[in-house]
Amino acid sequence: MTAQRKAYRSAILHSVADPKDVGLEDSYQYFEDGIMVVEDGHIVDIGNADDVLARLPQSVAIETFENKLITSGFIDTHIHYPQTGMIASYGEQLLDWLENYTFPEELRFKNPIYAQQVASLFLNELASNGTTTALVFGTVHKESVDVFFQEAEKRNLRMIAGKVLMDRNAPDYLTDTPESGYEESKALIERWHNRGRLLYAVTPRFAPTSTDEQLATVGKLLKEYPDVYMHTHLSENKKEIEWVLELFPERESYLDVYDHFGLLHDRSVFAHGIHLSDCECQRLSDTGSAIAFCPTSNLFLGSGLFNLPKMEKFKVNVGMGTDVGAGTSFSILQTMSEAYKIMQLQQEKLHPLKSLFLATLGGARALRLDDKIGNLAIGKEADFVVLDLHATQLMRFRMKQAKTLEEKLFVLMSLGDDRTVCQTYIFGDKAYDIAGNDNAQDNNNIHQLAG
Incomplete structure (x- = not known):
């Protein structure tokens, strides 16, 4: 069975609860150096890299991402x-x-x-x-x-x-x-x-x-x-x-x-x-x-x-x-940015961890699917995204100034867009890779029909 397993090493962040219910500190799980293990379309392990490595068979290949963040789709x-x-x-x-x-x-x-x-x-x-x-x-x-x-x-x-x-x-x-x-x-x-x-x-x-x-x-x-x-x-x-x-x-x-x-x-x-x-x-x-x-x-x-x-x-x-x-x-990232501005216009704050919740686990709860999707908890379906924290020169420069996780997340949702999405995985399989995007034929067909 280990041959079917895939492991991904990166910074990993996901929502585990609504901040309004448990407070900001208990609303998320973050591994600065984490590993997530996927098997048969589901998440089977997640945690700090040292802890996961201690229980991961050596035969399982690990894909490592530099300056990236893995989160739920x-x-x-x-x-x-x-x-x-x-x-x-x-x-x-x-x-x-x-x-x-x-x-x-x-x-x-x-x-x-x-x-x-x-x-x-x-x-x-x-x-x-x-x-x-x-x-x-x-x-x-x-x-x-x-x-x-x-x-x-x-x-x-x-x-x-x-x-x-x-x-x-x-x-x-x-x-x-x-x-x-x-x-x-x-x-x-x-x-x-x-x-x-x-x-x-x-x-x-x-x-x-x-x-x-x-x-x-x-x-x-x-x-x-x-x-x-x-x-x-x-x-x-x-x-x-x-x-x-x-x-x-x-x-x-x-x-x-x-x-x-x-x-x-x-x-x-x-x-x-x-x-x-x-x-x-x-x-x-x-x-x-x-x-x-x-x-x-x-x-x-x-x-x-x-x-x-x-x-x-x-x-x-x-x-x-x-x-x-x-x-x-x-882009949900751009949507999160506009949501922040809507709250600002009402003299209200929208914390980036609350935004992440709304875009992932909150959406899953709204759809009554939080037993299947919405975060990276063990047993959930492996729908996840790899975000590039250095997707643009401006983001790379701004991230160097960021001192906390919350600040990095806010920069991500304020400056991020489709260029920030490095890879997207559906049920454990890669569905999109910015380095090998092959949608040109689909777009050409649309152009012909629009004409």
Whole structure:
């Protein structure tokens, strides 16, 4: 069995708890000179190099990294793969942005060839940014989800995705019906949920684009398949909230619309949650629902500032989301940097160890996967990333000035991006290496289709 083992020696850092629960010092584990041992896709040993070497068979090869940091793979709790081709679209807020940019691009995903090419590019981008798990929007087209899962399965990824449900307030070319949406979602669940490392999320876009009848079918699916996810948007934009209350005048709040149809449970993840009342936060907490904090898109669309301390007060699970394509980067490191700034604008602090938690173990908790992923504990699936602390000349120079682990981590999240990701490992196998990136053909195919 030792022939199947692989060992990696480097500085190693991972979250073991939420700093708000145990304090900063007890929230992480750090080995300045550490070794992690992987076998059959799982972590089987981790610790100080001297300790691990004493119990590691000499036949096991050790790969050593200089000026690197190994940590758990990043977890993106909200992202749209069909919006890859419209990232960085100028000049709109949420509702106009959807109409002018999002919907026309999503029409193209009726073509499974185009969908497959974008899915491949999208997954390559995640890997090159160190993201190993994501909760992903497809489009209304069943084909877009089939090809996404096919591409994810090839890579042995732990991914969660779903077909968008929209039966009103969207272009005719992007709407389904309560009946077709239910049947197609059901077929996708039967085919993909719990297949390998893949999981399914029932995905109404947001309340304004679904009728009562369609939202009722979402609740029906959640009852029929209680271990699937529910993924949608909530309270991102003030005009959006006004619109929801006009469309559902009998409901007390935006969240109450979803609650009325039975859409809140411990695998429900709501993107944004910027403008929530205390009552809504309490209800999220009571039902075990989670919020995806999406700082780059909230700033890009001018939606508002997410109140993380309020979510902590009500004990709502929170993960980090890039929200590509309103989000402006696939990089969780850049997303962490923007999250810090959002807290600063509210006269609050976001400690780098808390950021690391949100990007890894916190995201795993939000997705109810912290028994499998989220840190480097023994027994966890070996999804991890090797970060280059000297990726740029500026980072190398700045790291020499850093005196503490916290300072190094803050520099990493402030200056880091995809150049910082040296290697990404999926279930113990190398999925990306910056020194041998071979995604050129995929990118060429995308260029041809875009043309």
